[in-house]
Amino acid sequence: MPAVQETIEQVRKIDVDQYKYGFESIIEVDKAPKGLSEDIIRFISAKKNEPDWMLEWRLGAYRRWLTLDEPTWARVDYPKIDFQDLYYYAAPKSQSGPKSLDEVDPEILKVYEKLGIPLKEQEILAGVQKAPAGGEEDDSAANDNVYKSGRVAVDAVFDSVSVVTTFKDELAKAGVIFCSISEAIREHPELVQKYLGTVVPTSDNFYATLNSAVFTDGSFVFVPKGVRCPMELSTYFRINEKNTGQFERTLIIAEEGAYVSYLEGCTAPQRDENQLHAAVVELIALDDAEIKYSTVQNWYPGDAQGKGGVYNFVTKRGDCRGDRSKISWTQVETGSAITWKYPSCILRGDDSQGNFYSIAVSNGYQQVDSGTKMIHLGKNTKSRIISKGIAAGFSQNTYRGQVSAHRKATNARNFTNCDSLLIGNNCGAHTVPYIEAKNATAKFEHEATTSKISEDQKFYVMQRGIPEEEAIALIVNGFVKDVIQELPMEFAVEAQKLIGISLEGSVG
Amino acid sequence: MNMHAAPQRTQAETALIEAFGERLSELPGDGAVMVKRDDAIEAIKDGLPTRRAEAWHYTDLRRLLAVVPPYDQTANPKPLTPVVEGSAVLPVLNGVVHGKAPSVGGVAFQTLSEKLIDGSLAPALDPRDADDAVSFLNTAFVSDGWFVDIAADAKADAPIEVQNVQAGGQVHARFAVRAGAGAKATIVERQSGSGAALSTSVSNLLVGEDADIVWLIVQDQPETTTHLAQFNAELGKNSRLTLFVMNAGGKLVRQEVRVKVAGEGSDFQLRGVNLLAGDTHCDVTMVLDHAAPNTGSRELIRNVVTDKARGVFQGRINVYQQAQKTDAKMACNTLLLSDDAEFSTKPELEIFADDVQCGHGATVTEIDRNHLFYLMARGIDEKTARGLLVKAFVASVIEELEDEPLVDALEARLDGWFAEHG
Structure with a gap:
């Protein structure tokens, strides 16, 4: 198992603070004044040259938000966030006017290079790959990153704005629109107006409403009827500025019979203060369409004492609006100090299908409250939930999920399996499923288990001469295999490594 | 969601508060008990729990408790024939102990009105948390009940059956059982009646070291009755408790089960059968704490739901950090037999110890073709x-x-x- 060996090697090299994307870059930025008010929203909207309807939409959301209370039902604990003490807009200074790679601040390009995100199309097109420097591990993440290996179109979001989107022309040839959401609002207002907020309405929940008011950028994907998107699409989010909230909004539409696979990655610098990330992702699949959405979430989790880290409060929802449509969420959650995230599927179309595959690894003082919702509305709808939680250190790891079948959802089917693994005696694993059946033909099955790595399994592996740490890595990788195999291949390798890294220091 | 609440008292809340004012002078209790009653009614004044309260997620008491009938002094229910022939029967009729305590070897009986008057029951009247509405309602209005004291090593041959019987109006009863070390007994708790009543009942059980208790709750209230009940138990070292709950009636039913497996090596078994028809809303909510090492539990709930009935099972297993080697398994299986039947379940695990085996399974299906x-x-x-x-x-x-x-x-x-x- 070379991959496992590699994980172990990698784990050994890293010290307690193993987060390797924690560097900070000094980049000149254009910021809105601190705080939140109608003026700030007008400022953001004006900055982005938005049409009036967009501003009204934002202001409507903001007024709604003022009437909401922050939710407290999740099993997470954090000091109250002062929403007036945040910057709601921060953009790299050179970022104005039309974008081409040459105009992007070289400092930003360096950041992405360091992260291993290819923004230069030609380099990938030519198949040029940097050879690892004589087999030596350098400290950058560049060598083991998924984005190096395949042909992936990338939308790079830096703090509040999208700095560049690659492969746009090639995608346009296939009829696929892939751009930042700000650009879409300007260039394709009819599409945005038709679909924005139809899955996650502005009144949905506290953070989604806040996002609707102040979202600054994100990605927009439109795959027209019958088109199979020719390459993987990807967005890479980076929070760089201090005290800045990142509020991105992603909207993906797959028309009849279309297919798209989308990847999302994220990192942030190491800071003692907490950073807020409140995103909204909306997926819409029409008849026979399929959307695959994969996330490797690796925001800064805070240090070994639980100081700092990103608050990741995200609303992700897919709407299987058409018959026979299909939406899959796959997520590997290893970062963030606090995760509050429930990628969901509304199975509205008859014979539609929703899947949720998740691995949530928590260590240190991380708190994860994540899961999914499968809302069965149409006939013969199917859903599957596979969730694997691994808690180590002093972390709390909660699965919270809802499966419901409405009156008219005849023959709704769900299978849920959520397993938790505890490593060490100071962490907690929790399972909170809500199962609601209002139709007699519904068939719901739910199973959950919590256990530690069995001594028998460990003994079996170790007596074959495999050291303890490696044995545990092997067993853990086996435990999460069901989910890993749902990831695009390059992502799977990365995910496996991330799991190894996240669990470092928890063995024994 | 999460809108600022604009509290406005419901008809039922107003009726409860008024009923308290009217009944207060007739309710037994010393100063300490009366303070608890006042605290409880204050909590009700803040509003009955809604679905925002996680423990009441599927039973929005504030919305569902529409009508509260006044206490009916003239209601005159009769004692029930015991479930098992030859049982020692302890009836509470229209909220008042009826007849003399039977004589059972090694078992002492006392009415709870006595324990309310002398104040010895006061500590047991504390709520578990801010959403403990069943306890608030019962504490505010409880009038009588039985205390059953089973001596160490006593073995009761026949079951002891306690009954809370109503014939309309309001009844609020309580039962307390202490099983001494090594005791063995079967307790049957009957919740029944014939009127359109509001009935609450709270049972507390203390299981001593090595004791072995079987407890049956049989609820068959008429389809017009609101029945809110709570069963609390704490298990001592190496003891065993088997709790069997059967719900087959009532309009709005909430049966809470709160068990603390507190002694090392103890074991808890829960078996439940919920037969739901008509317009019943029946909620069984269990909170199980594994608080000591080497403890075990199995919970198996089976539900049959037909007509327009709505069923709920919430089960939470908490495993404390020190409760290593816990072995807990919970299963909830439901058959939906009609198009309008509904069932919601929330089987939760909260685990803080790493060397445990815990699992839960839940299924909702129709009959296998x-x-x-x-x-x-x-x-x-x-x-x-x-x-x-x-x-x-x-x-x-x-x-x-x-x-x-x-x-x-x-x-x-x-x-x-x-x-x-x-």
Whole structure:
């Protein structure tokens, strides 16, 4: 198992603070004044040259938000966030006017290079790959990153704005629109107006409403009827500025019979203060369409004492609006100090299908409250939930999920399996499923288990001469295999490594 | 969601507050008890729990508790024939102890009105948390009940049956049982009646070291009654408790089960059968704490839901950090038999110890077509075949009691229910 060996090697090299994307870059930025008010929203909207309807939409959301209370039902604990003490807009200074790679601040390009995100199309097109420097591990993440290996179109979001989107022309040839959401609002207002907020309405929940008011950028994907998107699409989010909230909004539409696979990655610098990330992702699949959405979430989790880290409060929802449509969420959650995230599927179309595959690894003082919702509305709808939680250190790891079948959802089917693994005696694993059946033909099955790595399994592996740490890595990788195999291949390798890294220091 | 609440008292809340003012002078209790009653009614003044309170997620008490009937002094229910013949019967009729305590070797009885008057019951009246509405309602209005004290090593041959019987109006009863070390007994708790009542009942059980207790709750209130009940137990070292709950009636029913497996090596078994028909809303909510090492528990709940009934099972298993080697398994299986039937379940695990085996399973289905085909292929008509399958589905839970008189008595009730609703 070379991959496992590699994980172990990698784990050994890293010290307690193993987060390797924690560097900070000094980049000149254009910021809105601190705080939140109608003026700030007008400022953001004006900055982005938005049409009036967009501003009204934002202001409507903001007024709604003022009437909401922050939710407290999740099993997470954090000091109250002062929403007036945040910057709601921060953009790299050179970022104005039309974008081409040459105009992007070289400092930003360096950041992405360091992260291993290819923004230069030609380099990938030519198949040029940097050879690892004589087999030596350098400290950058560049060598083991998924984005190096395949042909992936990338939308790079830096703090509040999208700095560049690659492969746009090639995608346009296939009829696929892939751009930042700000650009879409300007260039394709009819599409945005038709679909924005139809899955996650502005009144949905506290953070989604806040996002609707102040979202600054994100990605927009439109795959027209019958088109199979020719390459993987990807967005890479980076929070760089201090005290800045990142509020991105992603909207993906797959028309009849279309297919798209989308990847999302994220990192942030190491800071003692907490950073807020409140995103909204909306997926819409029409008849026979399929959307695959994969996330490797690796925001800064805070240090070994639980100081700092990103608050990741995200609303992700897919709407299987058409018959026979299909939406899959796959997520590997290893970062963030606090995760509050429930990628969901509304199975509205008859014979539609929703899947949720998740691995949530928590260590240190991380708190994860994540899961999914499968809302069965149409006939013969199917859903599957596979969730694997691994808690180590002093972390709390909660699965919270809802499966419901409405009156008219005849023959709704769900299978849920959520397993938790505890490593060490100071962490907690929790399972909170809500199962609601209002139709007699519904068939719901739910199973959950919590256990530690069995001594028998460990003994079996170790007596074959495999050291303890490696044995545990092997067993853990086996435990999460069901989910890993749902990831695009390059992502799977990365995910496996991330799991190894996240669990470092928890063995024994 | 999360809108700022604009509290406006519901009709039921107003009726409860007024009823308290009217009943207060007649309710037994010393100063300490009266303080608890005042605190409880203050909590009700803040509003009954809504679905925002996680513990009441599927039973929005504020919305569902529409009407609260006034206390009816003239209601005159009769004691019930015990579930098992030859049981020692302890009735509470219209909220008042009826008759003399029977004589059972090694077991002492006392009425709870005495314990309210002398104040010795006061500590037991504390709520568990801010959403403990069943406790608030019961504490505010409780009028009587029985205290059963089973001496160490006493073995009660026949079951002890406590009864809370109503004939309309309001009844608020309580039962407290202390089982000494090594004691062995079967307790039957009956919740029944004949009127459109508001009935609350709280039972507290302390299981001593090595004691072995079987407790049955049999609830068959009429379809017009709101029944809110709570069962609390704490298990001592190496003790065993088997709790069997059967719900087969009521309009709005909430049965809470709160068990603390506190002694090392102790074991808790919960078996539940919920037969829901008509317009019943029935909620069984369990909170189980594994607080000591080497403890075990198994929970098996089977539900049959038909007509327009709505069923709820919430089960939470908490495993404390020190509770290593806990072995806990929970299963909740439901058969939905009609288009308008609903079932919601929330089986939770909260685990803080790493060396444990915990699991839960939940299924909601209709009758398996293959099973039905198997029987019909043998010449059994569809209705009978369905009946057989549904009965087998729940009877297997009852049979696990392995106590013949109890199994027979409960199966007879099962047959009765199927005759009426099958």
